[in-house]
Amino acid sequence: MKLLVINGPNLNLLGVREPSVYGTDTYEDLCNFLKKCVLNKDVELEIYQSNHEGAIIDKIHEAYYKKTNGIIINPGAYTHTSIAIMDAIKSVMIPTLEVHLSDITKREEFRKVSYIGLACEKRIMGKGFLGYQEAIEYFIK
Ligand code: DQA
16 A cells, blocks of 8 residues: 655654644654554555645645555645645545644644645544554554
């Protein structure tokens, strides 16, 4: 099974950005964690990060041509703004899970709206790195 993990803007700064919200583990730690999650599993995992909306959309389109079976996306702040990323997910019809490190329902009002969620099968939030593991296991099952 081919899975694609997409991390959006500022997630490359994990460990540096707002550690009280996102913790002290780095983006590299997250990538290593994800690789461990698929160890000895029949999963071909691609991990992608971009700070650019269009690049994320291009990656979602590419997933269609690569016949990717599932997408796990933490769209960062694009969660709350990007109709274009939502449309891209709807366009490719690849089952997609939305993951957030923090619980976006318990933060500022503007974070409670998720456009991306409208195109996703499920949302996992507030579980830190473990949320990604849950998403990977969801696809394996
Ligand atoms: C986030 C939550 C978003 O509101 C924020 O803009 C992020 C990270 C999370 O993982 O909790 O960049 O997606």
